[in-house]
Amino acid sequence: MSAPSTESNGYERHPELWFADGTIILRAENTQYRVYRGILERYSPNLKAALENAPERKPVAVCPVFDLNDSVLDSTPFLLALFSPEFLPSKITQWNHLCQVRGCLRLAHKYQVNYFRRKTLSLLTLEYPLTLEARDEIDLFAGWRSEDHGVHKLYMLALAREVGALWLLPTILHDIYLILTELGFGELDQLSDFGHFSPTTIAADDAKAIVTNMGDHFHGAVQILSFLGSPAHIKGCTTPDCCPLLRFQNIGYAMTAIEIMRDRPLDVWSKTDWKRLNLCQTCLKTLKKNHQSARQDFWNKLPGRYGLPGWKELKEMAAAAGVDAK
Ligand SMILES: [Zn+2]
Numbered sequence: 568m569s570a571p572s573t574e575s576n577g578y579e580r581h582p583e584l585w586f587a588d589g590t591i592i593l594r595a596e597n598t599q600y601r602v603y604r605g606i607l608e609r610y611s612p613n614l615k616a617a618l619e620n621a622p623e624r625k626p627v628a629v630c631p632v633f634d635l636n637d638s639v640l641d642s643t644p645f646l647l648a649l650f651s652p653e654f655l656p657s658k659i660t661q662w663n664h665l666c667q668v669r670g671c672l673r674l675a676h677k678y679q680v681n682y683f684r685r686k687t688l689s690l691l692t693l694e695y696p697l698t699l700e701a702r703d704e705i706d707l708f709a710g711w712r713s714e715d716h717g718v719h720k721l722y723m724l725a726l727a728r729e730v731g732a733l734w735l736l737p738t739i740l741h742d743i744y745l746i747l748t749e750l751g752f753g754e755l756d757q758l759s760d761f762g763h764f765s766p767t768t769i770a771a772d773d774a775k776a777i778v779t780n781m782g783d784h785f786h787g788a789v790q791i792l793s794f795l796g797s798p799a800h801i802k803g804c805t806t807p808d809c810c811p812l813l814r815f816q817n818i819g820y821a822m823t824a825i826e827i828m829r830d831r832p833l834d835v836w837s838k839t840d841w842k843r844l845n846l847c848q849t850c851l852k853t854l855k856k857n858h859q860s861a862r863q864d865f866w867n868k869l870p871g872r873y874g875l876p877g878w879k880e881l882k883e884m885a886a887a888a889g890v891d892a893k
Contacts, residue, residue, distance in 0.1 A: 576627070577597065578594060578597055578598065578599040579597055579598050579599070580598075580599060580600075580601070581598050581599070581600050581643065581646075583647065583651070584600040584601070584602060584643070584646050584647065584650060585599075585600065585601045586601055586602060586603065586650075587601075589601035589602050589603055589630060590602075590603050590604045590605070590630060591603070591604040591607070591618070591630050591631055591632075591633060592626075592627045592628065592630045592631070592632045592633070593633050593634075593635050593642070593646070594632065594633070594634045594635060595634075595635045595637050595638060595639050595641075595642035595643075596638060596639045597639075598639045598642070598643070599627070599632075600642070600646055601628060601630060602646060602649075602650060603650075604618065604631075606649060606650070607649070610649065610680045610682070610683075611678040611679055611680045612679055613677070613678045613679045614678045617633070618633055621633050637673075637674060637677075638670075638765040638766075640666070640670055640764060640765040641669075641670035641673045641674050641765050642670070642674065643670065644666070644667040644668075644669075644670035644671045645670055645671045645673075645674035645675065645678075645680075645683075647667075647671075648667075648671045648675075648683050649680070649683070654667070655667065655668070655671065655683075655686060655687070655690070656668075656690070658690065658693060659690055659691075659693065659694045660711070661711050662711045662712070662714045662715060662719065664690075665694075665719050665722075665723070666764060668687045668690050668691060669722060669723070669726055669764060670765070671683055671687050672684065672687035672688065672691070672726065672730060673726065673729065673730070673765075675687060676729070676730040681889075684730070684888075684889075685888065685889035685890065688730070688732055688885075688888055688889075688890050689889075689890050689891060691723070691726075691727075691732065691735055692734070692735065692885060692890050695723070695727075695735040695738040695739050696738060697734055697738075697878060697881060697882050697885060698878075699833070699862060699863055699866040702738060702833070702866075707742075707834065717742070717743075719764070720739050720742055720743050721743065721769060722764045722767055723735070723739050724736065724739050724740065724743065724769060724773060725767040725768060725769055725770070726767070727739060728770050728773065729767075732884075732885075732888065733875055733876070733881060733884055734881035734882065734884050734885040734890075736773075736870075736873060736875055737869040737870045737873065737875060737878075737881070738869075740773070740776070740777065740780075740869075740873050741784075741831065741832075741833060741869060742830075742831055743777060744777070744781060744784060744830035744831070772874070773873070776872075776873045776874060780872050780873065783872055784829055784830060784831075784832050785825070785829045785832075787832035787833075787865045788824075788825045788828065788829045788832035788835045789825060790832075790861050790864075790865065791832055791833070791835055791836065791858065791861045791862055791865060792821045792824065792825060792835060792836055793861065794854045794857040794858045794861065795814050795815075795817055795818055795821050795854075796814065796815075796818060799811060801849060801850045801853050801854075802849075803849040804847055804849055804850050805847040805848075805849060806846075806847045809846075809847075810846045810847055810850045813844055813845060813846055814844065814846070814850075814854075817843055817844060820843065821836070824836065824840075832865055833862055833865065833866065836858060841855070
């Protein structure tokens with residue numbers, strides 16, 4: 568990418584969005600883009616109307632000028648998606664993808680560019696899925712997800728509300744406590760400078776729900792780990808002298824796990840933790856089933872804890888938005 572060049576009027580040309588034969592200049596903050604009016608009008612009825620009713624401005628490079636009332640951080644990915652077919656990723660695998668998807672979705676929603684609204688919502692639904700099975704397939708501890716200490720989730724929370732994508736909220740909200748524990752709850756209403764996202768605010772109801780549900784998370788973590796102690800005896804156990812003792816020996820570890828991971832009860836006992844339990848196959852199978860059942864129970868109740876509709880209704884909302892939600 569070449570460096571942006573500054574015009575005599577103080578605006579910077581965006582190096583990738585300055586087409587020599589472009590027909591309109593769009594401006595966002597101090598950046599200007601020379602793009603094609605016909606393409607904008609074809610995909611966005613809102614922009615078409617806005618362009619038709621825009622006040623006359625002094626032309627730049629013989630093109631009419633239109634001021635977007637949007638940030639550069641949102642405008643650039645939105646316009647890149649419109650004018651560079653391969654710009655959006657097929658899956659979010661880098662922290663930067665979230666910045667691109669967020670900006671594109673905000674403006675696709677605002678300007679009713681339905682194709683990109685559907686596409687970006689589908690990408691976010693892969694990242695914040697509607698089923699526990701789909702969530703369990705994600706490597707939640709991949710490095711890029713903690714690159715900004717997870718602060719992006721606060722922006723995703725505000726984004727989901729802004730564009731009415733309620734089905735994204737439970738999974739975002741589940742993971743959000745850890746960030747707030749580090750960040751402090753006082754930061755909730757002043758999300759401006761974190762992580763190269765344009766400013767946003769968290770809805771007061773969400774902030775309240777996050778705080779009031781902290782106890783439920785702790786209780787959920789305890790419930791999910793209760794498989795270690797109960798039932799005391801498992802029918803069909805082939806080594807009854809060893810299995811209960813092994814489970815008992817791990818209760819201390821479980822208590823530490825609750826202390827560390829109470830912010831994310833669904834992850835309080837990881838796949839690798841099963842290696843700690845050298846139990847007979849019958850016990851192992853039963854405990855895994857009980858553990859997953861407790862997780863599923865917590866998952867099923869997750870939307871309701873935040874005053875959201877149940878998963879079934881959330882899935883219908885996603886489908887109505889054109890998102891293929893498994
Ligand atoms: Zn056993």
